[in-house]
Amino acid sequence: MSGVTGVSVDVADGAVQAASVLPVGLTPFHGVLLLFVAVLSVRAFVQPRPFVAASQQQPAKRKRKVRGGLRGAVQMLTGHSQPQLPAPKAEPQSHKLLEVAFTALLDEVFVFDPETSRVSFLNARAEARVAGLGLKKNRVRFPDLLPAANRAAVTGAIRNLRHSALDSVVFELTSAGAPLELTLKLIREDGADDCFMAVLRDISGRVSEARAQSDYVATLSHEMRTPLTSIKGAMDLIASGQMGVLSGNAAATLGVAQRNVDRLLRLTNDILDLEKLDAGKMRCDFEEVRMGLLVKGAIEEIQDYARKFDVSIRAEMRCQDCRTYADPMRLSQVMANLLSNAIKFSQPQTEVCASVCEMDGNIRVSVVDHGPGIPENIQADLFMPYSQGPQVQRKVASTGLGLSIAKKIVEAHGGSIGFESEPGQGATFYFELPKAGFTGDVAA
Amino acid sequence: MTVFPKVLHVEDDADIREIARLALEVIGGLTVKQCATGAEAVQQAPEVKPDLLLLDMSMPDMNGVETLNAVRALPGMSGVPAIFMTARAQLQEQTDLLQEGAVAVISKPFDAMTLAQEILDIWQGLG
Incomplete structure (x- = not known):
């Protein structure tokens, strides 16, 4: 890796260019590390994300100073907004401070080149791993530092991140030895080479x-x-x-x-x-899932239920071969929920349509019914537990928790869920998941 | 003509034992011998000579897997097929149980009206 002249951290509300505001004496590379130290420090106080998760890269819209960017980066990597995070009192930091911070850090931090995976920076904890494996720190490739069983998946993730709209991913590596959490973050910067940061944490x-x-x-x-x-x-x-x-x-x-x-x-x-x-x-067991097959399977499973309500189900596959990384059992649970809701609320002798299509690099699965639609007074809280009220729950034999569970499952897959409805005109529930960026043979 | 297997059912909960007996004998017409513990099953198995074991997974003293291993360690019992019954419905746990040597896993609560047919289908699928 060479020529890291600045860092661009993608955040929900914009982007930050740390290089432009770094104090004298600190290179942009130190700026990268400084941000990461701060992020890691804050992450120690928040609930870590349990599953493989990915954040969507946002286009750079405006430049902000480091303080806002730091908060944004914290939010991005933790998944939490941090209104209580105290603003840094002074921007200037010394090399000494950075050295102390990195030495004291319990996590292992690596920076490596996307092409060769060769490590160009590592902190003291990381050096201990390298030494423990009997490797030379100036020659080591990052995947070689991981348990053998995880190397293919991590190498695949590195390749995927470089060629997709995603920019970070979190793994749990539990195959051998002490379980580790690996955060991989691709740093992209116009006019400079990309680089990866990896943080290994003992979990x-x-x-x-x-x-x-x-x-x-x-x-x-x-x-x-x-x-x-x-x-x-x-x-x-x-x-x-x-x-x-x-x-x-x-x-x-x-x-x-x-x-x-x-x-x-x-x-x-x-x-x-x-x-x-x-x-x-x-627990989610992620694997490559062909969404068309999953939806067809869910439709077959629920046919008997649909017949009881005299409702037919039509499949519309506009992206037959769309694939995503997901736990197929959990996604089937989401599909069963959306389909059963659509059936329960449909008028007899009407049709429910389940479709799969590609939309902006995501896979969108939609379930359309011709029921009464969603009353406006419950639309805002529809994904909250018991939002439909006990009368509706009893009427349609619902536990009132299905949509809440569906939303959490979809979000645990790095996706989103929503609906569109005009009262009296039926409803369309949909969820979107990142489309797998390749069709190769890399294990997840 | 369908040959019905002789089933040795091991379940520590007396109420579930009774429901399963009614479901298998009265609804399904199967021959069933029941035990409340794994140790009792090991004791009874040589005399009963079951064609199929139906084992609750969570039992005190000996769980389903331990019971299966103990029964299969008996002379002439090494190949006896087993079905586990479990209330732990997570897919991974069910997969793990299959790797322990069961031919199938039935989730609790089971359907009393179809339990016997389900077991027969599994039995016939064994060839």
Whole structure:
């Protein structure tokens, strides 16, 4: 890597060029490092993102000074706005301060060239890794510092970031030794060579906490499902008539109990899902997913349900081969939610249309229904739990949590979800995910 | 003519045991022997000579996997197929259980009206 003459950190509200405001004596390269130190320091106080996540590069719109850019960079890398972040009192920093900061940093920081992956800067912690592997720090390539099982995925991510609109990615490397979180950030600057920054953080503590939380959720799930299994099974057996013939009133009464135990079961599942998503503990197994196939599969799965409502489902695949990186089970859960909502709210003998298309480098999946549309008074909070109100929930047998779960799952994939609706004219729910930037063989 | 397997069902929860018995015997017409613990299953298996094990995963003392391994360690039982039943519905956990040697995993709560048919389908799929 050579000729890093400035740093351009893409932020949600613009961009910053640190080189133009650096104090005398500091090179732009130090500016890059200074920003990263500050970002890392702040990240230690916020909830880390649990999954592989990607931030979309925004076009540079206006230049701002370092202070705003630092806040923007913090927001970008942490996913949190930081209104409480104290503004730096003075811009000037010394080389000594930088040295002390980098030496004291518990994370390993590397800067490397996108073409060759050769490391051009590393802090003391990073040097310890290099030395521990018996490598020469002036010759080492960044992927060689990672567990062998993760190298292909990271090399693929480096290649993807260079050729896509994304500019950063976060990995959890848990294949060997102490679990690590890797943040890869591509620094792009007009007129200068691109470079990558990588930060490796030991997340043993977080992984241990996650395991404890996961065990708790699994135990809770088991404890609630066990009695529900007995209750539901007993009711179903009685209702079958195999245990003796029921009178009309008894059958009707039992039907009430059956419907409500089903509801309790759905609610248990939804609450547990939401809890796991909120805690960032829902496990996602990412792989390359062909969205057209996933949507077709979801439609097949829900056909029986649609028939009960006398609603037909049409698939419209305008991007048959669109691929994304996702957990197919979780995306199927989102599709099941959107399709079942569309079916529940549709008039009999109408059609629900599920489509897949490409839009601005993203894959958009839409579900269109011809129901009553979304009342204006609940539109603003539609993705909040229980936003439809208990009357609607009971009417359509909803737990009131499905859209909240769908939104969190989509966002955990680095995507977005939304809807368009004119009351009385039906509704279109859609979600967008980054399109995979290649069709090669790199594992995620 | 369909040959029904003789099932050894191991489940620590007495209520679920009863529901499963009714579902398998009364609805499905299968022959079922039930045990409350893995140790009891190991004791009963040589006499019962089951064609298929139906094992709850979460049990005190011996869980489903440990029970399966212990039964398969008995003479003549090394190839007995097993189905796990689990309330831990996460896909990864189900995948892990299949890697432990089960032929299928059934999620709880199971459907009492279709449980027997589901087990028969799995059994017949084994060839």
